[in-house]
Amino acid sequence: MIPQSPQDRDFPWWLLVAASIAAYLMYRVVSDDLYHAVLTTLSKGIWVTIFVTTVGFSFASLIGLLLATGSLSRFLVIRQLCRFYIEIVRGVPILVLLLYVAFVIAPGMVALVNWALEGIGADPIRTRDFSLMWRAIIALTIGYSAFIAEVFRAGLQSIERGQIEAAEALGLGSWDRFRHIVFPQAFRRIMPPLGNDFIAMIKDSSLVSVLGVLDVTQLGKVTAAGNFRYFETYNVVALIYLIMTVSLSLVLRRIERRLRQKGI
């Protein structure tokens, strides 16, 4: 059992202050026509932001887990391939990755698919059928999978060798060792940094606006271009992101606390 830190027992004053600021801004949003108009426009982007983030994060976690187990594999080739991917991808800025996937990899993939389709005599697809939103999701997935892989690897490696040896002595196979011994314990240690990446991804999903994907940020950019009010528009943009990130953070802390209490 990890002891409860005093931080957990503190009254969340910061949340009270944040909630009061949010309440004031919400009041402005309902009472002020300009704020209201901005929120109405931006609200369409909230679902895009949530969709891009959750889909991207799910795929990235899945790939990250595979990469982490791969980088701890018994086979040299798999280990080296995983390290290659992690180190290269982690070293490229997400924004660069986004533009690269959208305008180099995506058209390349379409050309490849068309080459295959031509082989079986089917109609070719067009690059535009590959929506910018999915190109953005793929880029975020690739970028975050490398970070998440490192989070998973650290968690898996933190399980003491002795436990694995004990499990071996009890006659558990490698899959059972992973499922019953290593993963449940590692997961509890992985949760906080993984949640951190989730929150970071909500914010990084705003980068998709460079492609023109209509998320909260892009709609904010477009709204400010039309109403000439930067201050008010970006207040609302920031408010929306904060509501998403702070609520997610609160949910994650709850889950963490429950995991600790259960002691799994």
Added chain:
Amino acid sequence: MKLLAPLAAAAALFATTALADGHMPDLDGREIVIVTENAYPPLQFIADGKAIGWEYDAMAEVAERLNVTIVYENISWDAMIAAVSEGQYDMGMTGITIREDRAEVVDFSDSYMTSQMVMLVRGDEERFTDAASFAADADLMSAAQPGTTPFYVTVYDVLDGDEANPRIQLMETFGATVQALRTGDVDMVLTDGTAGAGYVEASDGGLKIIGEPLGTEDFGFIFPKGSDLVAPINAAIADMAADGTLEALNTKWFLEYKLGQ
């Protein structure tokens, strides 16, 4: 591509002859995918959550005259010319200045609008009154979004023709340049007359327009190289210019419509 060229030539011929007897080419309900960013009022922008503007109205007219179905997609300005050039979309519209370097990668329609730049400054600006007095004082800074008309006019009509001139602060969006002007990071931003008037209106005296209009720019729609749409759309633009439709749109969006309210 080689096959398309004679086709385009034929279409051009058809369009010209069609125009001569007052009939528009009929494209038979064909679907055209147009990309825009909705960040350039009053050409296209978002108001009350809806995408509206001069170009939307103009394309609705074009669609009727040519019998086409228009589908709109969104892309950022940064990515637009590249995406249209690759043929990912049939047409791009966002008040794009017709320029030779751009014409190497995309085809332009004829000009449908002529725009002039004005100098937007802070409301209390007294150090300069026009382009010449701005250029003369080396302490004065300007801001622009790279690759846009205000950028090129700042370089070639206001400053010394050096695109790397450190007196131009480059920014990601046009709105950010105006914000930098308001906060005092820069002293002047070029914008076309309408957007300038919108910013002045919304600033409560924080901004004003000075000097004479600069650098006349012609706007055209962009198409993938060799597109067979250029000729019919040019025919529609000529038709709309001839019967006063474009002038009516100018009155509606530049004079009657109040931006930023």
